[in-house]
Amino acid sequence: MHKYQIHAIRALQDNYIWVICHKNQAVIIDPGSADEVIEFFNKNNQYQPIAILITHHHHDHTGGVAQLIASYPECKLYAHQQHGLDGANSVNDGDVLGLLGLDFVVWQTAGHTDSHLSYVVSIDGSYRIFCGDTLFSAGCGRIFTGTTEQLFASISRFAVMPEDTLFYAAHEYTLANLKFASMMATDNYQEFIQQYTKQISQKILDGGISLPTSLANERKINVFVQACDEQLAKRLADKHRLMDNTPLVVFAWLREQKNQA
Structure with missing residues (x-):
């Protein structure tokens, strides 16, 4: 039986490029750099990349696309039409991509950017969400071209998933986020x-990484996830003496505090 394997390729300063492998095929998510990905496939030449999935247009998520497509011409590219990538198959919320014998469901998870996508797939009985820069372990993305309301809606959408849902974020920000959480x-x-x-x-310190992270874990360490819950938002508002304890207001206040941290 061929099991699914999910590999994290380190790239740039603190990026993770995720590669999902099954049988002799692989799907690449957010290749901000090509060299590390090509090195991976040279070492693991039993796998052939069949698709690249893009969460958003920032260069640290797309910088390796052109070189990878040139290196693997049969590999298809999937992105939002606003991501500005030549030759991409346009996808948006609700689309389903059949890859590796799996259904990758496209979610619009705007906020960090206004056209940010996440890819939701069930593997071995649990959901895996490749969430780019929307949700980080113990944190969430900074707002660039999106809005606070969009980011709140995106995190709220994640927050009602089953507790064993695993999130594969694109950066190693966990320790800095935990400092803020504390x-x-x-x-x-x-x-x-x-x-x-x-x-x-x-x-x-031992050379490992902090990802993926489960929703059950994030509910304990991520104040942005907690702010999406009405009762937990009230507790956060009480602690910080906020006049308005509605979830969106608390979420927005936390995001502003993180911007200044």
Whole structure:
């Protein structure tokens, strides 16, 4: 039986390029650089890349596309029409891509950018979400061409998924985000955040990575996920003495605090 394998390729300063492999095929997500991906396939030459999926237009997610398409001409490119990539097959919210024997469901998860996409797929009985720069472990993306309302809606959409849903973000920002979380979180989550920070610090020191992360985990360490819940938003508002405790307002306040951190 051929199992699905998900590899994280390190690139640029702190990017992860995700590669999903099955049998003799592979799907690449957000190749900000090509050389590391080509090196991966040279070492693992049993796999042939059949598709590239793009979450958003920023160069650290698309910079390797042209070289990869030139190197693997049979590989198809999927992106939003606003991503500005030549030769891309246009996809948007609700589209389903049949790849590797799986259904990759396209979600619009705007906020970081106004045309940001995520790719949702069920593997081995649990959902895996390749979320680009929308959700990070213990954090969320900075707003560029999107809006706070869009980002809040996107994180809220993630927050109601099953607890074992795994998120594959595109950057190693976890320790910095945990530092922010420790300043913002309510008292009942502080001990877990401190323990988790030690765990991830050791993991990274040993050469590992902090991803993927489960929704169950994010509900404990990610104040942006917590702010999408009405009761938890109220607790965060009480802690920080906010006059308005509605989830969107609390979320927006947290995002502004993170911008200044």
